Amino acid sequence: MDAGVRFIGSDIYRRSRYGSNHPLAIPRVSTCIDLCRTLGWLPEGVYIDSPTASPEELTRFHDRDYVDALRAAEAAQAIDEASSARFNIGRGGNPVFGEVFRRPATACGASLLAAELLAAGVARTVYSPAGGTHHGRKGQASGFCYLNDPVLAILRLIDRGVARVAYVDIDAHHCDGVETALGSDPRVLIASIHEAGRWPNTGPFDEAASPTLVNLPTPAGLNDTEFALLFEEVVVPAVVAFAPEVIVVQGGADALADDPLSQLGLSNNALWRAVHAIHALGRPILVTGGGGYNPWSVARAWTGIWATLAGHDIPDRLPATAETMLRALHWHRRRDQIRPESWFTTLRDAPCEGPIRDSIADMVLRSRRRIGLAA
Numbered sequence: 418m419d420a421g422v423r424f425i426g427s428d429i430y431r432r433s434r435y436g437s438n439h440p441l442a443i444p445r446v447s448t449c450i451d452l453c454r455t456l457g458w459l460p461e462g463v464y465i466d467s468p469t470a471s472p473e474e475l476t477r478f479h480d481r482d483y484v485d486a487l488r489a490a491e492a493a494q495a496i497d498e499a500s501s502a503r504f505n506i507g508r509g510g511n512p513v514f515g516e517v518f519r520r521p522a523t524a525c526g527a528s529l530l531a532a533e534l535l536a537a538g539v540a541r542t543v544y545s546p547a548g549g550t551h552h553g554r555k556g557q558a559s560g561f562c563y564l565n566d567p568v569l570a571i572l573r574l575i576d577r578g579v580a581r582v583a584y585v586d587i588d589a590h591h592c593d594g595v596e597t598a599l600g601s602d603p604r605v606l607i608a609s610i611h612e613a614g615r616w617p618n619t620g621p622f623d624e625a626a627s628p629t630l631v632n633l634p635t636p637a638g639l640n641d642t643e644f645a646l647l648f649e650e651v652v653v654p655a656v657v658a659f660a661p662e663v664i665v666v667q668g669g670a671d672a673l674a675d676d677p678l679s680q681l682g683l684s685n686n687a688l689w690r691a692v693h694a695i696h697a698l699g700r701p702i703l704v705t706g707g708g709g710y711n712p713w714s715v716a717r718a719w720t721g722i723w724a725t726l727a728g729h730d731i732p733d734r735l736p737a738t739a740e741t742m743l744r745a746l747h748w749h750r751r752r753d754q755i756r757p758e759s760w761f762t763t764l765r766d767a768p769c770e771g772p773i774r775d776s777i778a779d780m781v782l783r784s785r786r787r788i789g790l791a792a
């Protein structure tokens with residue numbers, strides 16, 4: 418075990434839900450923690466209980482009146498119509514729920530702590546599966562994200578003297594909140610692979626964009642082979658060329674074929690290979706979670722990301738304790754009732770390799786040219 422590897426979690430995610438019909442009414446972080454524990458992958462000294470970010474820490478990026486409104490909504494368990502419209506709380510997939518301030522503030526506390534540990538050289542690799550709320554706005558909730566922990570982590574790194582940070586986002590949705598906040602900051606490289614034509618409909622391929630902005634929107638049905646080409650031929654070389662001192666990876670699991678909210682077609686092998694490739698660059702790294710709305714695919718993907726970062730071998734078949742945990746998960750969703758045995762007995766999906774479509778090959782060539790790499 419590399420002494421510089423840390424997993425930041427919290428029990429707040431075990432009891433907190435967004436509401437019974439919300440896509441996030443599923444356990445995600447708690448299942449990942451439980452699986453890692455039962456597999457023996459969280460030895461003494463590796464797991465850190467997450468702090469909660471203070472309002473003062475949050476206002477490094479977020480507006481004070483927005484942070485106050487979130488706290489007030491939690492206290493009252495309600496929000497008035499005018500504030501709801503202004504802050505996008507209590508509507509648009511961003512419900513008022515029991516821990517509507519503390520839960521996102523805990524995810525931010527984890528990412529801020531990770532930034533501190535990385536900047537101080539206390540840790541080299543930090544995993545916080547609760548993080549990755551990349552849609553959060555300065556003064557508004559958006560897309561199930563109330564606060565924006567990646568932005569706060571990157572700003573904390575910069576505040577601690579880090580000169581260049583690379584942010585790599587493999588969530589199915591474009592990281593609009595991060596791009597809006599930091600997309601014109603030359604100290605930050607933002608690279609995202611996401612589904613074209615999907616909410617929030619930002620992040621187009623733009624030949625004229627700054628070289629520190631690498632958006633790779635892909636058609637539905639993206640397969641492992643295409644994803645690997647985009648990642649290895651564009652994202653990794655862009656990160657290497659940028660020479661970041663620290664890397665932040667948003668490891669959303671909603672680009673997986675089994676996810677109900679996107680139409681990308683990846684297996685978790687593709688995500689693990691991507692995380693491994695970035696980790697292997699040897700820079701201090703924070704890896705967060707993100708989207709992921711099928712409780713089995715997200716738990717298996719994120720547990721495998723931790724194995725990838727911490728150097729554990731993924732068994733072909735899970736031990737009985739892990740299988741029991743996975744079989745005990747409930748999903749309120751009536752559709753998608755077919756639940757293959759592999760969701761309960763394995764971490765690793767069958768690969769989803771496939772042909773490389775012309776539009777993807779073309780985007781790789783044009784991207785490489787644009788950021789100054791040889792075709």
Ligand SMILES: [Zn+2]
Nearest residue numbers: 588589590708
């Ligand atoms: Zn997403």
